[in-house]
Amino acid sequence: MGEFSLQQQYRVISDTALTIPDIQALTQVYLPIIGHEAFTLYMTLACYPHDDQRTFVHTELLDQAGLTHHSFLDARGRLEGIGLMKTYQQDLTMKTQWVYEMLEPMSTRAFLSDDTLASLLAHYLGEETFTQLVADTLPEKKEVPGKNVTASFFDLIGADSFKQMKSPVTKPDRLAPVQKDIKAANKSLNLDLMSQMLKSFNVSLRDLKTNEAALQVEKELYGLDDVALVRQIQQSVTADHQIDMKRLRNNLKQQTLASQRQPVADSMPTAINETDNTTDNTTDNATVTPSKNPAQVFLDQVKNTAPVAYLKALRQARGGFITDSELKVLQDTAQLNRLPNEVINVILYELTVVEGRSTISRNLMQTIVNDWSQAGIQNATGAIKYLQDRQKKRAEAQTSTKSRYRQQRPLKNETPPDWKNQKVEAATAEEQAAASRQLAALRAKRKQEDSKS
Template sequence: QAMLKSFQVQLVELKRHESNLLLIKDLYGVSDTDLARVIGQNLNNDKSVNIKGVEQSFARNYRASFNTPRHASQPAETISGDTDDNPLIAAAKKLSPLEFLGDIRKQSGGMVTSGEEFEIKKLVQLGKLPNVVLNIMLYNLTIVEQRTTLSQAFMETVYNDWAQVGIQTPEAAIKYLQERQVKKQQTTQKRGGTHYQTTPRVIEKRPDWQKQQARTLSSDEKQAADQMLAELQARRNQNEGEN
């Protein structure tokens, strides 16, 4: 409200749209300064906030970001149980869900679809999973399981499963994925030793969590992780400078 004083925007007007404005901050990872600037550009004649215009402005900027050149670095294709100096958890804590998925897609030359953007907005609004946990979920679906698109029904199914389990931290999310993978491997091995298997087994590229759970990052891995995080920060600083 202080930054919008020159626009004669009343505090009660901002309070009226508080939930929507906080959702925009969570979705796009924008600063208060950027939010105030865009609000000032989307005021009605009576100084009321055109909240739809604010939302559309950030959505346009987000989609336009996919036209920028992609970066060469790629995220790791494994989820390690180590939490100290873990680049995945660091990035998941730093970025909003749309930023996080957007960076993954840009590195592969793709983009976040309008359907995925809408669904992520809905899941963030539900608030049953913290954004950092939602990011781990998105990483597992897109990088580990290598899904190029995420349907509404599938995302809601996974989200509901994680919410019912009560996952609230990235460490708990990784542990849950590890335990689930171990159980699936045990079930597959058990079926493979009987004569009741009716469908061919599909060998998927999955992380070896059991071997990685107790190890620390090598110097090369740490250097690659630092480079990835530095590029993410540089891209955010560039976006803030342009805004």
């Protein structure tokens, strides 16, 4: 935007005329998000004559809409981000010219039916106003009594004919920028969008940039999207409109602990169990089909699940829960920024499921993270291979130790008893007779003693 000048000319492309439903949608669902300056700019340009070749000067536009240089650029960016406008820069021979293509707004019903856009609108309107708007726009449909015998689309053209058909048009993708801006982005924060959402709380963009690294850690640790993170910031703003990261971390920890007291219908705990091969993660994780092998299922889980949610699911699968100290361990580990989340999840699985530990200590976790970090492990596949190699080395070491013990064990030279070498000779007849007389005498003597008593 450095080449932009108010003296430059522009053209407007607008193929559709605004209708009453369009204006209602702009007023009800777009205005709270883009603000009155962007709304004014859109209405001004959308009402221009439908002449693609006619040029105008920006100074006249700003006077007409009551905008300044800065507010115009900001309003234009908002319209581009929400999908109401496209901007083209044309570098001609002697000058630069701009083309503004005005796009038709979504209907109020379509806007509210989109979960991402509806979530963003709810932030600006508040839950009560948003709920009322949904009730007015999307009333509950009454069920019609009777059996539904309506013919289907395939009954009209036939399934075989449908397979041979090619789509004659390409579905417009003008809402893609909005989806990318609002949905979860694990690799970066959309600070501009967050700044706009926090404008009513007077949180500056500079403060967001100052805490960007810390916010990114909490976002990835708990699996938050930008909208959810903004709501956490709103609850952690100080009196002087600064972000209190200590309060934010504590709020996230307390919310996680509180959620474990409620019965949560979540299929993730059973999916993480080693005896199951499917998963349906509630945090928009990739759906795993039964055709995938257990190893691929495990990789999908550790790659697409935040560490807190993963450990929580592991604990719940065995009837347990995350402790306060374990959440602190995970926060400390994430702040070290030594290992990616998927590797941390492999560690959690190894300690919880394989080793069967009911709790994870800070010293143990830091020791493992330090060891794996020095080993250069950067992904889940590398972590699994590292564990397999270590297990193999331990088995080989145990086998070698036993073999060495047997080889080094000294043999005892026992002295045989004296009787072992004695020779036994048969008794003579005289010796046998003498022994019989002695035995008879002993018996007679014992018989006399018994009779006296």
